[in-house]
Amino acid sequence: MQFTSEQRLDDGVHEREFTLGEIPGTLWTPESPAPAPLILMAHNNGLPKGEARLVARARHSAAYGYAVASIDAPGCGDRPRSAVDEQARAGLRRAMQAGEPVDEIFESFIGPLVEKAVPDWRTTLDALLALPEIGGPVGYSGWTAVGIRLAVVEPRIAAAGFFAGGYVPRAQREEARQVTVPLLFLLQWDDEGNDRQRALDLFDAFGSKEKTLHANLGGHVGTPWFEVEDGDRFFGRHLK
Amino acid sequence: MQFTSEQRLDDGVHEREFTLGEIPGTLWTPESPAPAPLILMAHNNGLPKGEARLVARARHSAAYGYAVASIDAPGCGDRPRSAVDEQARAGLRRAMQAGEPVDEIFESFIGPLVEKAVPDWRTTLDALLALPEIGGPVGYSGWTAVGIRLAVVEPRIAAAGFFAGGYVPRAQREEARQVTVPLLFLLQWDDEGNDRQRALDLFDAFGSKEKTLHANLGGHVGTPWFEVEDGDRFFGRHLK
Numbered sequence: 071m072q073f074t075s076e077q078r079l080d081d082g083v084h085e086r087e088f089t090l091g092e093i094p095g096t097l098w099t100p101e102s103p104a105p106a107p108l109i110l111m112a113h114n115n116g117l118p119k120g121e122a123r124l125v126a127r128a129r130h131s132a133a134y135g136y137a138v139a140s141i142d143a144p145g146c147g148d149r150p151r152s153a154v155d156e157q158a159r160a161g162l163r164r165a166m167q168a169g170e171p172v173d174e175i176f177e178s179f180i181g182p183l184v185e186k187a188v189p190d191w192r193t194t195l196d197a198l199l200a201l202p203e204i205g206g207p208v209g210y211s212g213w214t215a216v217g218i219r220l221a222v223v224e225p226r227i228a229a230a231g232f233f234a235g236g237y238v239p240r241a242q243r244e245e246a247r248q249v250t251v252p253l254l255f256l257l258q259w260d261d262e263g264n265d266r267q268r269a270l271d272l273f274d275a276f277g278s279k280e281k282t283l284h285a286n287l288g289g290h291v292g293t294p295w296f297e298v299e300d301g302d303r304f305f306g307r308h309l310k
Numbered sequence: 311m312q313f314t315s316e317q318r319l320d321d322g323v324h325e326r327e328f329t330l331g332e333i334p335g336t337l338w339t340p341e342s343p344a345p346a347p348l349i350l351m352a353h354n355n356g357l358p359k360g361e362a363r364l365v366a367r368a369r370h371s372a373a374y375g376y377a378v379a380s381i382d383a384p385g386c387g388d389r390p391r392s393a394v395d396e397q398a399r400a401g402l403r404r405a406m407q408a409g410e411p412v413d414e415i416f417e418s419f420i421g422p423l424v425e426k427a428v429p430d431w432r433t434t435l436d437a438l439l440a441l442p443e444i445g446g447p448v449g450y451s452g453w454t455a456v457g458i459r460l461a462v463v464e465p466r467i468a469a470a471g472f473f474a475g476g477y478v479p480r481a482q483r484e485e486a487r488q489v490t491v492p493l494l495f496l497l498q499w500d501d502e503g504n505d506r507q508r509a510l511d512l513f514d515a516f517g518s519k520e521k522t523l524h525a526n527l528g529g530h531v532g533t534p535w536f537e538v539e540d541g542d543r544f545f546g547r548h549l550k
Contacts, residue, residue: 259514270510273499274499279527280534281527282524282526282527283499283523283526284523284524285513285523285525286522286523287518287519287520287522294520296543296547307536
């Protein structure tokens with residue numbers, strides 16, 4: 071893991087860009103010198119780690135006392151895209167503009183992306199936990215499909231907050247029953263691109279004994295800011 | 311309003327029993343000398359104000375900084391029951407034990423109870439707001455059906471937290487669209503006596519622009535304690 075740039079933010083949070091082999095990432099750590107619990111943070115559908123809403127959430131959680139890390143998934147953000155990726159994205163845009171069904175396009179695009187992203191997250195987790203400023207335990211926040219896979223295969227994930235607004239491949243809908251960590255599931259009630267009933271069915275399917283759904287009125291990007299604070303408190307109950 | 315007994319709890323909360331005409335009530339106020347915002351707290355289906363779970367919630371919210379008041383609805387708790395009330399309750403018990411449909415019994419019993427309880431709450435609100443230790447604004451917490459009616463007819467209600475686990479008469483399901491105050495709706499996902507889809511439909515129907523659903527795994531009495539704290543923070547955003 072090589073740190074390539076760093077800055078100290080106004081609230082004392084230390085923000086560093088890193089690379090780990092081909093994986094570009096960002097690490098936010100709190101001012102406190104004690105080793106911090108870690109939250110892995112990812113956007114649904116492979117949105118870049120530099121996206122403003124993710125960065126705002128990450129900085130807030132770091133100021134609250136967590137180490138927060140995000141990486142770009144293969145073919146996403148700062149990483150090179152294959153011709154296949156470009157074709158899939160172009161096909162998706164065309165279908166969405168034409169109002170055509172997009173499930174199968176998403177399935178062919180997000181399914182393999184999840185399979186490729188999860189090993190990168192585990193590699194990153196190994197490297198992060200070797201840093202003295204990170205103590206564990208480990209939470210996961212954001213991209214539902216990657217989070218499901220990661221929670222199933224990675225015993226170091228102790229709690230997870232998922233955002234329902236993203237495509238969840240059939241494979242991950244199937245393995246939702248195997249997720250058993252405490253869970254906070256965040257749903258935008260009127261998410262224009264994501265089916266409400268499918269999200270409620272997914273919440274029902276999770277195998278966790280402790281699971282909470284937070285649903286708020288409004289569209290995909292309308293999540294109220296207090297949910298970031300609720301998320302911090304959720305992790306506060308479980309990352310000790 | 312006549313105070314009939316009082317005690318000072320360990321955390322400084324002042325707990326007083328009162329009567330207001332035929333209405334018996336309890337008022338919890340925080341230690342702070344400044345006038346406190348008020349929360350009206352009621353149990354679904356007219357459960358008594360002395361019920362342990364309600365008392366625990368009320369004391370917690372008073373220690374947090376709110377004045378909290380609860381009253382017994384007509385025919386409930388410490389108030390005399392009519393022969394009609396007794397018959398309805400006996401009929402309900404028989405139907406539930408026999409596993410028969412209970413909607414119509416609930417409708418004939420809870421419908422009139424809501425109609426009678428709401429004027430008592432408004433009378434109590436007048437008296438409470440005349441006390442120097444209560445400053446408003448006013449929130450409402452608990453019994454959904456009474457809360458819907460009260461939020462529609464009573465402009466002093468500024469925010470409401472409803473618990474989904476109780477029968478909501480058709481009249482209140484209809485007027486849910488007229489509820490426009492910020493809302494926190496609390497649902498037990500596996501509530502054995504209350505239909506989940508009906509609760510989700512009710513959440514959908516509320517007219518409020520700011521509404522949040524919190525759903526937790528488990529049965530009717532399994533609401534996690536952190537929801538009391540989430541409720542305090544919800545009122546903290548709106549009772550200022």
